[in-house]
Amino acid sequence: MEIPENVKKRLSIPAEEHFYAGHTACQGCGAALGLRYVLKAYGKKTIFTIPACCSTIIAGAWPYNTLDANLFHTAFATTGAVMGGIEAALKARGFKVKGEDGVMVVGWAGDGGTADIGLQALSGFLERGHDAVYIMYDNEAYMNTGIQRSGSTPYGAWTTNTPGGKKHFLEKRHKKKVIDIVIAHEVPYAATASVAYPEDFIRKLKKARKIPGPSFIQLFAPCPTGWRSPTDKSIEIARLAVQTAYFPLFEYENGKYRINMPSTKKEPKPIEEFLKYQGRFKYMTKEDIEVLQEWVLHEWEKLKKLAEVFG
């Protein structure tokens, strides 16, 4: 559909679509939305690499490709390494990489493929300084294999291998802070983003494109199937994750932290707000919720301090 120029001007995100209809994500899938925004930001001169994850399916079975860009499907653990190889080949062959008009090399991996099995390749990618953008879409579990825990699964969440039962739930550890691990590599640019705030996400994607070296974006991407949440609540849940400071939006750029949430000045909403639509948290008692709340506020204070001292 052609969008009239005058309308285009008023849109706050690019009108161009490079993600085709007919993909096979579930209704309300945050990952699918995220992929669409990435394509809007970078256009078709992009080479994606996608490891085993839900996006393998979303991107289309052979011979289809739901992306209007080139895509190399790869093994679960290898996103960072394959990106490095692609970037090296482009440079050896004389292509301009990144920057305003260069080829974009994009890794698009789930939290499992990033926080767990692919962490080593991610670390190598960051540390070697490739000119490419790694995006971890965080749906807080292994959805493709049927909702098993990942290092990014939060305290209290039901998954099929950390179920909640009559007596206990098994997930007793807090979410692994992948972004902190990334920042420890002293990358030029790292940020969190959310599908509930597309302008902010696209701005960050564009920034990542301009800054030389490796960039990392951790995108909060609700999964109604795995979170046992209504399909029409994904955006609301993602927004509440930010408003409760469960998943704060911030940027780390050359040593400086900046919090960029719409509600920085306000006190975070209580964590129950974030939990309320999600069946995966229904096994939590009041005390469990307190444990999670305490962790969230502690991490939030930490982030605020960082922004204050290194802002």
Next chain:
Amino acid sequence: MAEYKPIRKVVSGNYAAAYAAKHARVQVVAAYPITPQTSIIEKIAEFIANGEVENLQYVPVESEHSAMAACIGASAAGARVFTATAAQGLALMHEMLHWASGARLPIVMVNANRALAPPWSVWDEQTDSLAQRDTGWMQFYAENNQEVYDGVLMAFKVAETVNLPAMVIESAFILSHTYDVVEMIPQELVDEFLPPREPLYDLTDFEKSFSVGALATPADYYEFRYKEQKAMEEAKEVIREVGKEFGERFGRDYSGMIEPYRVEDADFVFMGMGSLMGTVKQAVDILRDEGYRVGALKVRWFRPFPKEELYEFAKEVGGIAVIDRNYSFGMEGILFTEAKGALYNTGARPLMKDYIVGLGGRDFTVNDVRKIAENMKTIMGKGELDVEVDWYHLKR
């Protein structure tokens, strides 16, 4: 065509590999250190540091799994790609070896044959590469440093013609670290022999927007595998042609996937792969002088397996002593299984016995070949095997 005047250099097998990669004008090298492979990549890094190569991107990755993954990304993005590894490194790459062949990427890798742990061993054994038999990689076993150099150049040409990856295999220390004269080919002549790569597909082709490696349902997967097998079959002819062309241009003929040595009127032959065949050939000369009618049959390419050539040969000979520096537990030496399997339906049935030698780098000498010859003579005289598989070096 310029006249071929070889450049003679005294180099290790590893340096022969590094020079070959340089002369092949590789564009991306991603690798991880492991003994005895390491000095291949160190030498390539030195070429870059000294400005001896242009447009070569070196990616010092954090593991072999990532090394192969980076090679795969680079190859999919159209570059000519090289790496090297050994033993544990090759085992760690296993998943990605399938990825390279399945995505039809002509990556060339040198593997320095080394025994797998535990117990730790850095010495020669072929089990590491032979365990990768079913990964869809072509495998060339080099007898000496010259064959390492020539093998890498030919491997690129064959790989890029049929779009399958290829491994060039040298033995730990016996080749990797032993210095020998290697006749290298002047760059312009290598360039004539090996023009720039023309990829099957190229991720930088943005007109089309396509994906590689997507999910294939049972309705399609089967055909992907069939095409890979067709490419392997096609590779046999390409290997012979490339080997012949190499011979015509540079005087070293590789047109045979197997290389017979003094097999005329032989009662039986020794068959094997890699550096141990140097020892065997020397032993053949000595044994012939001593009155044995013996020859040697070197298998150069293990994948694709030279079934047809083996048959042509086996129908003429009474006995084959297969010399395996490798083992498949629960069965026997791997070359032995392959050779017997290849011949079963052909009707060529020489007496075949498997000699397991030199595992973990134990010495394998001319004298050992003599003992094998004596044993072969005895069993052939009786017309039946004593044992099928002989753990020849065992401290009994």
